[in-house]
Amino acid sequence: MYYPEVRYDIDYDRSRQRWNGWGAEDQDLILQDRLPRIFDFLAKELGVSPLPETPSVALEEIRLPESRLVQRDIRELEKIVGQANVKTDHRERVLHSFGQSFADIIRLRTNMARAFTDAVVYPGDERELTRILELCTRRKIATIAFGGGSSVVGGLEALCHSSHSGVVTIDLFRLSGLIELNEEARCATFHAGTYGPVLERELNARGYTLGHFPQSFEYSTIGGWVAARSAGQQSNRYGKIEKILTSLRMVTPAGLMETLRVPAAATGPDWNQIVAGSEGLLGIITRVTVKVHRLPEARCYFALVFPDFEKARGFLKSATGAGHGLSMIRLSDSTETRLYETLASLAHSGLSGAAKAALQASVLRVFGQPAGQRCLVTAGFDGDRDRIDRESISLRSLMRRFDGFYAGQRAGENWLRTRFNMPFLRNHVVERGIGIDTMETATTYDRVESLHEAVLSEVARVAGPSTVMCHLSHSYHEGACLYFTVIYLMDQRDPLAQWRRIKSAASEAIVANGGNISHHHGVGLDHKPYYERQTGELALSGLRAMKRELDPRGILNPSKLFG
């Protein structure tokens, strides 16, 4: 297969998925044997020794309320999709009631979760889905679409209003696979429930790729990508999913909607861009047509080192849109750089020792910068070999203008190899009292520095023993995404309150410094108050009025986004 770092053979059967963590039960961290050393390092980093043992409750211990659905509704659902495709057992209800936000994980592991779905239904086609929505509209049952279940913003939480007669989660597992590859039009149509690796396997076998690799890639679906405006790690080349999107179909309580398969239009508001990001509030996406690309002849991923954040940021801005055709460029701030270097050395990989020493020496010698200031840039090309060679030379010449050093391909390759790995690390560290959460935003280049500093200091202020770091990724003509990671010692007395303090401090700092509340995670429940402030009452009322036409009884994913 073209992408050696992709696990194409994951078993997505619901009985194999972790209910309180990331991934399928037989999938884990690649560098699992290095875990003890990682724990030692984190203990030192957070100043606590030994790390506590903080095991999760067992699945059986989760306190689940009785299903609110009456038997007649269950029977009707079974009539639509068949008895085997309606689930009300303990495991299925727990698994489908939450996503992968850190708040979700905390609540499940500590048995603090309260809202659970009442049934899970697996439609086999659009016709069945339509009938499910008709039934739920008639009976005013809240419905939540479930793709890969990887929402990190509370988008899947099984909430409903008191006027609803319960919650049904609609799992799109059976709506999977390639419908059509149109080579002449360079696009392909997939069922919405197609997982990343399944999609790439279908395309790769025919010589194509989508090129969309969010960190959640292994456990997220194309319908979910569109519904939440996902960004892939190579978005510099391939675009965010809303740019990759050519057309779609969506089933709503008021009927089917389909957009035209055209490359561009001047025909009123763009429905693709209304549905993208609608997070299941306007309808349930069933088919997505996307741009596809011939598998690139070659790829080349590498690392550069700059003396400080400002210079690295200047390089990133200049390199973006300069015509080099970079697939990705990602700048780690000095804290993240230091952590990556340490983790890489723990894992006996990353920069070679000699390269690192040489670099370090050069940086120190030439610029007199403390080593702690230096910033790592990871970047990559995909494409024709000749073009990559040509553009690499040109990019390195730009790099020198910002006092950067070439640090070789090994770190780039290592990044590729482990790029879907981080969420598995969280599964392990939460067992030892350590929390990891991420917050992301986008802003224009003029505001990057102030936003960066504000979030670092605000989060550090409220998190307790912690390390806060950031990288810029997904860079654009006018700005970039800032992606923050906080690693902290969980307050075992009330980890949820602590998480809320951290989330709120980061979000307020983002909003105050001209960033939006999400660049690619979505809004869901966690970002809703900030989204509302940034969108404004008038725009919200417009969206709500539109929703009422498509979803007259308000059954679609209540309480999230503008709902």
Next chain:
Amino acid sequence: MYYPEVRYDIDYDRSRQRWNGWGAEDQDLILQDRLPRIFDFLAKELGVSPLPETPSVALEEIRLPESRLVQRDIRELEKIVGQANVKTDHRERVLHSFGQSFADIIRLRTNMARAFTDAVVYPGDERELTRILELCTRRKIATIAFGGGSSVVGGLEALCHSSHSGVVTIDLFRLSGLIELNEEARCATFHAGTYGPVLERELNARGYTLGHFPQSFEYSTIGGWVAARSAGQQSNRYGKIEKILTSLRMVTPAGLMETLRVPAAATGPDWNQIVAGSEGLLGIITRVTVKVHRLPEARCYFALVFPDFEKARGFLKSATGAGHGLSMIRLSDSTETRLYETLASLAHSGLSGAAKAALQASVLRVFGQPAGQRCLVTAGFDGDRDRIDRESISLRSLMRRFDGFYAGQRAGENWLRTRFNMPFLRNHVVERGIGIDTMETATTYDRVESLHEAVLSEVARVAGPSTVMCHLSHSYHEGACLYFTVIYLMDQRDPLAQWRRIKSAASEAIVANGGNISHHHGVGLDHKPYYERQTGELALSGLRAMKRELDPRGILNPSKLFG
């Protein structure tokens, strides 16, 4: 100035604008002295000699109904904007009641126009605009925003429902100029009424360009570009206006709306992409923030010739997105190629005689293709000199794979020089019984040939003596824009009915072959029935519900688009 073909000094004073044709009264066709020879050629092409004389009625003859506005409303408008900024005279009312669609021109010139605006008001700022909309909402007066007045789809026609108490056209002439150039964020904010040349003058003086050059560039405004989803001729490099757009402000009857200045977002439906293309139905755009680029070091525009349409189309598709960084690439079908060659020779410019002869000979010799099949491709680069040189070599090697020939820079330069010129030609030919209209669409590559053939044959079927031709422009990863031009002998008994037959034949053929009803002209009145069919009742009802929130009494541009 950087763009020598741009007339930066046009006088936009309303007293200087043509009321029944294109442009300011002291601006005309560049090659005006070649007109007699152009007429001779067109007479031969259409098989009619001599061409009839078909003068327009005089402005004074236009039958204008009494203004429906009561004096109290006029007084109130005057109170808001000052007496000098409310106009009800004959010329202002005629000038503001139509755009530049060929149907508009026919109706004005033959005194068939019926619907006229009742008053024209020129707000000086957002506060005044807000008060105008409040007044018009209170009094249920229809309002139509007027930027450059260049709509070619009936977007400006002064229509209202019987429940309205009249029509006020809001001319944004006074909302003009640069508000801020943010060099760090590489974007600039303009008042919505800023004309193309004014905008470029402001940016060029500071070393920047927007790079957005629709054919209407000299007579259209940035607000109008966004409202109608305009495409510039260099959209391969700079993008359509909805991609160039970073944020905007809009005044609605229900209040002010503003989007965040961020490069990308995962925060629900994209309001930039809801307002873009809304054609004045949701609100009146007042400020637009757009990506700007450093003025390129060099540019290089040139022509290539291919043996037939299929090969040229294959080249265009391969060249698009191959990383060459083309600013534009435009493929004329064989009929358009023949006409351009003839017009160029009439104008003693274009390809040099020797180059043409050599090309013709090569094409004939090597491929045995009849000369009448050959297709011209015009393409261009803007950027660093080195990169242009490098990419030109790479592009020519691609060209050879499709049996193309390099035809030199002269035709490219000539295209640049005359690119805003065509609408002026129409002013002249309508005086001699000749109609020119254009229709455009976009579709995926797999449908280009069938759509092309269908439109050519359907238009030829209904147009009478005519020449129908097409070029592909604005190419994308999955498809391209097809831009059709029909030159025909006007039926002097009923030119409007004839125009409707042509428009309808083209539109039906476009829709039947998977094209959208507009790629960059917009919907307005002329495309409305096709837009409605292609959008579907559910999506339309969603948009109408949204509109009711922003415009509760339905005063904004009634009867257009989804109104």
